[in-house]
Amino acid sequence: MCLIMDVSEILNHLGEDRHEYYNSVSPPIMQSSNFSFPSVEVLRAALKQEYEVPFYTRGYNPTVGILRKKVAALEGAEDALVFASGSAAIAAGVMSVVEKGDHVISVAKPYSWTDKLLNKFLLRYGVETTMIDGTDIENFENAIKENTKLIVLESPNSLTFEMQDLAAVAALAKSKGIITICDNSYCTPLFQKPISMGIDLVAHSASKYLGGHSDLVAGVLCGTKARIDKILDAEFMTLGGIIGVQDAWLMIRGLRTLRIRVERSAATAKKVVRFLEGHPKIEKVHYPFLESNPQYELAKRQMENCGGMFSIVLKTEEETGVERFCDSLNRFLLACSWGGHESLLFPMCALDDSKNYQHNGVPRNLVRLYVGLEEPQELIADLEHALKQI
Ligand SMILES: *Cc1c(COP(=O)(O)O)cnc(C)c1O
Numbered sequence: 001m002c003l004i005m006d007v008s009e010i011l012n013h014l015g016e017d018r019h020e021y022y023n024s025v026s027p028p029i030m031q032s033s034n035f036s037f038p039s040v041e042v043l044r045a046a047l048k049q050e051y052e053v054p055f056y057t058r059g060y061n062p063t064v065g066i067l068r069k070k071v072a073a074l075e076g077a078e079d080a081l082v083f084a085s086g087s088a089a090i091a092a093g094v095m096s097v098v099e100k101g102d103h104v105i106s107v108a109k110p111y112s113w114t115d116k117l118l119n120k121f122l123l124r125y126g127v128e129t130t131m132i133d134g135t136d137i138e139n140f141e142n143a144i145k146e147n148t149k150l151i152v153l154e155s156p157n158s159l160t161f162e163m164q165d166l167a168a169v170a171a172l173a174k175s176k177g178i179i180t181i182c183d184n185s186y187c188t189p190l191f192q193k194p195i196s197m198g199i200d201l202v203a204h205s206a207s208k209y210l211g212g213h214s215d216l217v218a219g220v221l222c223g224t225k226a227r228i229d230k231i232l233d234a235e236f237m238t239l240g241g242i243i244g245v246q247d248a249w250l251m252i253r254g255l256r257t258l259r260i261r262v263e264r265s266a267a268t269a270k271k272v273v274r275f276l277e278g279h280p281k282i283e284k285v286h287y288p289f290l291e292s293n294p295q296y297e298l299a300k301r302q303m304e305n306c307g308g309m310f311s312i313v314l315k316t317e318e319e320t321g322v323e324r325f326c327d328s329l330n331r332f333l334l335a336c337s338w339g340g341h342e343s344l345l346f347p348m349c350a351l352d353d354s355k356n357y358q359h360n361g362v363p364r365n366l367v368r369l370y371v372g373l374e375e376p377q378e379l380i381a382d383l384e385h386a387l388k389q390i
Pocket of ligand 1: 158
């Protein structure tokens with residue numbers, strides 16, 4: 001079921017029962033691990049619904065409850081859980097589906113810790129993963145085995161931005177009884193709604209656009225009420241990777257401006273990409289909404305807009321040239337992560353020494369850029385200056 005609601009109503013009002021807390025406009029940070037009861041009878045009743053009423057904060061906290069409602073509504077999902085990190089959310093979603101002896105299909109080049117979850121951690125529990133190029137639906141068809149239970153998607157990925165046809169993969173998976181999970185951090189629910197395309201579980205690193213201020217680490221997982229209930233009662237409660245109450249409040253505050261932040265980041269990134277495309281010092285720009293992108297049609301079909309992150313391959317293999325470029329940028333901070341107010345860059349050559357380097361064919365002279373809320377001209381001037389240093 002897809003519950004589409006007005007975005008401003010979700011961000012400003014949904015889940016906020018203001019009459020319960022003095023009609024405060026901003027919700028309280030309910031900084032309490034536990035909640036007390038007037039009698040055994042009331043306590044017993046609360047225990048029966050410990051995931052819906054204040055009892056113990058791992059299961060339910062009123063501040064986190066507001067956040068769950070907002071996030072679920074944004075994704076058009078029946079329910080959502082909020083975790084201590086995006087990685088905790090993805091791990092809980094994946095682990096809720098697989099058992100010993102099962103097989104997983106994952107798109108190549110997923111987020112690095114998703115890769116490690118699938119190809120290292122889960123191997124210890126007898127779950128095997130096949131990594132495929134997700135740009136072609138045939139690769140999914142060919143990888144399906146008798147014991148395939150889950151398909152892990154990330155559209156686009158956050159290095160070279162390849163996409164998957166989410167509706168086609170979801171339809172294929174459904175026909176075989178396979179569950180699908182999609183990391184939707186890049187697009188946010190404003191620009192892409194995987195659940196409306198038939199995807200079962202949608203995960204986010206809320207440390208990125210949803211939080212939006214580089215001041216918290218959190219994750220979310222959305223799905224049907226039945227599926228989320230099952231995860232809540234198993235992976236969520238046992239692994240216990242819950243968000244702290246103060247971070248939940250910060251995330252609610254971050255969400256207030258989600259739409260203007262993401263739209264602004266996207267619009268500025270378009271201008272920056274237009275400047276970089278075809279620049280003589282740049283070999284290639286990886287960005288879903290480039291007309292020269294072979295997946296441009298797909299991007300336009302399934303994404304309402306494009307996120308503000310992309311990557312460039314510099315026209316030099318000489319490492320010192322790449323480093324001079326990166327070190328010369330002033331407006332882009334040299335840091336991991338993305339999705340905040342500030343523009344960032346991350347060069348692949350920082351990952352390993354050249355002799356150990358092997359990152360799924362992603363070249364060492366690739367630099368990822370994230371565009372924040374600065375003025376486009378400032379960012380372009382900064383890049384123009386840095387490109388001259390190559
Ligand atoms: C950052 C990130 C994650 C992991 O999220 P954390 O909040 O850092 O645990 C997962 N997927 C994508 C696409 C990311 O960018």
